[in-house]
Amino acid sequence: MNEFFKNLQSAFSTRNLSYPLFVLNLVNIVLGIFYITVQISSLVWYVYGILIFISLLGNFLLIFLTKKRVTKKSREGSRINYLCYFYLVLLNISMLLILFGNLLISVSYSNDLTTNFAYYSMVYLGFFSIFGIGTLLSYLNIRNLDNRNLWKQNSEKSHNNDNKKSFIQKIVKIILGFLALITLLFGSLLNYSLIFAPLDDYINWLAGMVFFSFYLFLFLIMLSATTILLIMINLDKNPYYFYPVAVIGILISSSFLLPLLSTPYTSIQAENDFSQAFGETWRSKIPTSTAQQYFQTTPFTITEYLLGNHPRECNIDIDIQYYSNVSEGITLAYDAYYPKVNGSLLPGNNSVLINIHGGAWVAGDKGMYNMLQVNKYFAAQGYIVFDIQYGLKEGGTSVIPTPPDVVGDFSIDDQLRHIGNFTKQLNTSEFAKYNLNLDSVFITGNSAGGHLSLATALLIDNGSYTDLFGSHLNIKGIIPLYPGNPSESLIGGRDVFRNPEDYLITPDSPPCLMFQGTKDFCLLETEHIKEQYDLVGNDDCCIIWFPFQGHANDLYYSGHFNQYKLYYMERFLYLCTHDKIQ
Secondary structure (H helix, E strand, C coil), X not given: CHHHHHHHHXXXXXXXXXXXXXXXXXXHHHHHHHHXXXXXXXXXXXXXXXXXXXXXXXXXXXXXXXXXXXXXXXXXXXXXXXXXXXXXXXXXXXXXXXXXHHHHHHCCCCCCCCCCHHHHHXXXXXXXXXXXXXXXXXXXXXXXXXXXXXXXXXXXXXXXXXXXXXXXXXXXXXXXXXXXXXXXXXXXXXXXXXXXXXXXXXXXXXXXXXXXXXXXXXXXXXXXXXHHHHHHCCCCCCHHHHHHHHHHHHHHHHHCCHHHHCHHHHHHHHHHHHHHHHCXXXXXXXXXXXXHHHCCCCCCCHHHHHHCCCCXXXXXXXXXXXXXXXXXXXXXXXXXXXXXXXXXXXXXXCXXXXXXXXXXXXXXXXXXXXXXXXXXXXXXXXXEEEEECCCEECCCCCCCCCCHHHEXXXXXXXXXXXXHHHHHCCCCHHHHHHCCEEEEEEEEEECHHHHHXXXXXXXXXXXXXXXXXXXXXXXXXXXXXXXXXXXXXXXXXXXXXXXXXXXXXXXXXXXXXXXXXXXXXXXXXXXXXXXXXXXXXXXXXXXXXXXXXXXXXXXXXXXXXXXXHHHHHHHHHHHHHCCCCC
């Protein structure tokens, strides 16, 4: 094993790594500025994402080799030594800044730069600081490559200098090592959830919902923790500590790359099943000019994962009341997202897209808790998007913020009645200003909202429930996202409303596009809906699968689940709107 690391140091020497990494880190800074300022979808960003990933891995390797070879006898050597530690600590902070910055941007109604300045600053400070320090470290290495006093010679053994360190330095080292160990322990628990936990393990299901969409951040944080531990261990004196830490740390870190490594499978599966459901020639039915001007160029890029998806511009009407009932004790409202220009000139052609939030039928809300950036995205393409509230069953427990004036003793029948009260108003004068195309209506929702979106669409399409929903809507498509299956112990309701797929799917039912993670027990309901479509001979149903992704993993708007969702959903909506489904 010692021979392996010697060969590794020979092949990836500081000299061989410093020059290309100096260039790569600078290129990442320059291209990052272009990505922020030139807001276009391009294949360039796919390639750039690969460069980002290679650069980050290269920086880790450079730090490891530099730290093992640099001496601390000179001032320059001490600077480089501290810079290595600083980079590893900074990377963890930067990942959190990027993650939370993107999350906060995604829940903001406003696109105003001054309103979101702090959030953008978090993302850009986190991103550019990584490559700025990477550039500095590689430059210092290049400047000192021929400084023989700075580097240990091959025959020179590493010595433990702990006795020469100050008390503060020792304490800092102990704290860093402890935090790195805790980080890897936490990572190992998440590894179990990601790879081994059964679908019916509720605790691990929750862990997947919270953490799995952040897999790339977790990979880099775990790799940083591993590197911190490795550069603290004297390889010559403690090989029996070094190698187990290296193997275990790399295994824990690499496991978080499984969702990323599965993206080729998702791309192939999505393309095949989408074509099988909606026509082998579907791409040719979308004008090239439309795709280039309005649609995502690629399903996924690492660039967007880190630097975000530019929020789209549209008009927004917020908190418009549509229902109030004193006896029920609730007041319900909607948000409307609509284009700044005439929607009939855009791909959406003023089609209606109703978005129903999730929350296990007992919690949740519209707006910042219901993917409002997705609403903006499709409004900018010419769809009129309504994000609506409905009555929630009281007595449930959830960490999801829920307004008190939408909670009561409601069943699924009541929830669909509330939604129907909204749909019946769409052809009234109050909605005339939106110039709605009611011949082209789509229903979407996530989790419990996925179930309600399917029920609403199928009940309207059935034509026998006009007393609930009105008779003026033509359902063109359904997009249930990881739809839930309500248990009778949780909430009551008629069986046809609870399980609409068992009663209402026909050979002529609207096309259906579903998105589902494989680490989510809701996949059983998703599969059942597809089976019911197949059972009646209706081929217009497609599931796009995400291996190693859990429930609600489109929570991170820039994540690969949501990137794929936007890519295929925008194409599905266009094909349905313009009657291009075979």
